[in-house]
Amino acid sequence: MATRVLMVFDLPYSVPPDYDFAAEFADPDGSYTENDVYQALLESGYEVRRLSLFDDVRPLLDAVRDFKPEVIFNLCETYNNATHWDKNVIATMELLDVPVTGASSSAVFLCNDKGLCKKILRFHRVRTPRFHTFYRGHKVWLPKLLKLPCIIKPLTEEASRGISQASIVDDEAGFLARIKMIQERMTLDAIAEEYIEGRELYVSVIGDRALRTLPAREMTFGDMAEDEPRIATYKAKWDEKYRKRWGISNHDARPIEPELQKRIDEVCKRAYRALNLRSYARFDLRVTAGGNVYVIEPNANPCIARDDELAQSALKAGIAYSSLIRKVVNQALRQKG
Known part of the structure; x- marks a missing residue:
């Protein structure tokens, strides 16, 4: 049956x-x-x-x-x-x-709160950008521990909503103004993170007890000016005309040195366990020229469409789409035990 x-x-x-x-x-x-x-x-x-x-x-x-x-x-x-x-x-x-x-409801709650999530990851020795959260109704200032440039984001939004090139600020006036915009115009709390220069990688993890990292995907910014911050803004992710104009594309990651690949796998698995994730998740990473791996965002229940990052990474690993969906179902069924 x-x-x-x-x-x-x-x-x-x-x-x-x-x-x-x-x-x-x-x-x-x-x-x-x-x-x-x-x-x-x-x-x-x-x-x-x-x-x-x-x-x-x-x-x-x-x-x-x-x-x-x-x-x-x-x-x-x-x-x-x-x-x-x-x-x-x-x-x-x-x-x-x-x-x-x-993911469970508690894991989704953790991943949706960028500040709380980063506190947990840092406790578990997972490298994230230094950050500070700014809640509405409280004082806003530039903390001495944060080094400019910073990226200012809504604290709990997803899919890069509220993130644009204007989110990168390199002086105190811009820092305060961007936080004010998010708090007053978007009526949301804000988080400020140090901007990390490096490769933009997306690494998916599947599993519950035994974890498997899938081949990385990468976003590249082909035609953007060298002095422009290369970040995954809302337009860079979702506006096809904007992506075509600036030569932005998502594809299988360019070659990664074996030692760095090992470090990426270890970081993603540790983050997955620290946040008590299960079934499948995707991590947005920044990897610096010196080989430091930063978790920028965890994505619980990321898009699982056939042409999206997770399924494409699975295909690269030899997992057909229907097999991926069966794995997800079977992992859920094991919850009965």
């Missing part, structure tokens, strides 16, 4: 219980990740039911009661169009006592 998988994802609107998602799954700019995972689950012989959430969790409760899934494949990134509620959706799933793919 086929394993029953409830595939749960988010949409920015409500749909009726018998909705077929045909339009969303056919849209290359719409639910392409969900379509990739759905097709892979079907290819693997699972019995799959799809469920979208918007602003009501009752359909999830009803689906678990009626379908009785053996595993929930979680692809929810927002709830009621708010990214910070993703952890709450996972926590609701955990209350239902059904194994859930991807």
Whole structure:
């Protein structure tokens, strides 16, 4: 009898219980990740039911009661169009006592708070940029321990939202102004980090008890001026016209020396365990010319679309997409033990 998988994802609107998602799954700019995972689950012989959430969790409760899934494949990134509620959706799933793919609600909470996450990583001897958090309603100043230039980011946003070339500041006035902008215009807390010059690498890790690091991917900034800070801004990640204009591309990493590769693998595995991650995750790294490896961001439940970084790294390691999806399901099923 086929394993029953409830595939749960988010949409920015409500749909009726018998909705077929045909339009969303056919849209290359719409639910392409969900379509990739759905097709892979079907290819693997699972019995799959799809469920979208918007602003009501009752359909999830009803689906678990009626379908009785053996595993929930979680692809929810927002709830009621708010990214910070993703952890709450996972926590609701955990209350239902059904194994859930991807990171736990507590791990997602940690990874979404850049300051708290960096404190934990530094405690576990994982190198991160020096930083300081600035909460709304408190004094803002340039700490003496931070060396300019710095990059100023929203404390809890994801996918590089709120990050642009203007996020890099090299004087006190710019430092204070950027924090003020995030706090007042975006109504968010802010974090300031020292800017690390180096290669931008993305390293995925899969596993729970036994961990495996996948071949690195790299973002390169081909046509940007040498004196421009080369950072993964929102536009550099998501704006195709901007990427084409500046020759920005993501690809298999350029050759990495064996000793450095060993160091990268060790850093990513230590960070994965320190944050109590499971199933799959991706680390955004900066590697300096001197070989120092900095964890810039951990990504719990990163995009798992066929053409995105994690799946492409898996393919480079000889793991076909359908095999990757089966691994994720099997890891969740092991939670029963």
